[in-house]
Amino acid sequence: MSDSAPSPTPRVAVILLAGGRGRRAGFTQPKQLEPLGGKPVLRWCLDAFAAHPAISAGVLVAGDDVVAATGGLPAGWLAAAPGAERQQSVASGLAALASWDDANIVLVHDSARPGVTAAVIDRLLAALDAAEAAIPTLPVPDTLVREIEGKAGDIVDRAALARVQTPQAFGLGTLRRAHAAAAGETATDDAQLVRRIGVPVATVAGDARLHKLTYAEDSGILSGLLGTEKSMRTAVGMGYDVHRLVAGKPLWIGGLEIAHSHGLEGHSDADVALHALTDAILGALADGDIGTHFQPSDPEWRGAASWRFLEFAGRRVAQAGGRIAHLDLTIIAEAPKIGPYRDAMRAHIAEILALSPARISVKATTTERLGFTGRREGIAAQAIATLQLPEI
16 A cells, blocks of 8 residues: 555646637627627626536636626636737636646636537536647538639548637646747647647547537527527517708718718717617617617717717627528718718618628619709608517
């Protein structure tokens, strides 16, 4: 019988990366703060790790705005500032664990994967009994081809391929050595850095629920995977706006500045198109109108860009757990001609609301020289918004 004392059970910490802004997703806020099933995506990760009995601490690597929006960090957690790149953010998390011994364990996870399960964590920790690093993977179910100039080329053998997920598990000392040896070299995940120093990386079964929120469409996929889908109802709202044309002002329509002899008069930039869209969305939400939320008497909004109003309306839809299904905008003007700008307007509106341009219709018409628009005294816009909202 050995007289040596048993080795202490390693402690487990998490480095949770939430420093990205999610520009590919096109959201109006950091994607880790997007609502999913009644709480932010980031909160799903925090709650899952806090509930696992083996995890005793964590580091949330995020900007101050994201940290403030978490609703509070779990016991034993602290925050660290993110770097410009993912690798620098992980290094920031490692620095926050400077007091931890190399013999302990660290999990590194991307907060854009909210479907963390205890089973995956258990499989990763079990793999570290015999390895210094472990990652969850999924098989590739689709046929893969090389695409060359828009044409399908040779088939790629998928038998030896796998999709890599997070969290990834490492001996803390191993990950520290890998980052120290990187010397400025970049990698898309930490397992790559560990392999570069000659350490084998074990694989364990991943989970489809660890799907990554990359594009706006992924929200619907994650809702289905995580069982957060609710019965939805269709809501329709209508918006209308008109502004007088005056000399000596820039003309803003649909978020674009258009060269013209006159511009629109108003407290903000007087963009009739975005105002009509904003009112249509707020109408479908039964949430007042622009004047309710942005009072004309408030000097804060003097000369304000109208995309801020539209972005606000889109955010109200997300906060209600809904989505914008379609927008139909009609601009009524004798001049200038809207046709040359139509596609650019659709693209700009889509960017503001993180939608596909395919969900946005922009049309223009005249009043055959009748009325104030026909006399070129002003420009008007009408909009209809169709939303999908949770049943009340």
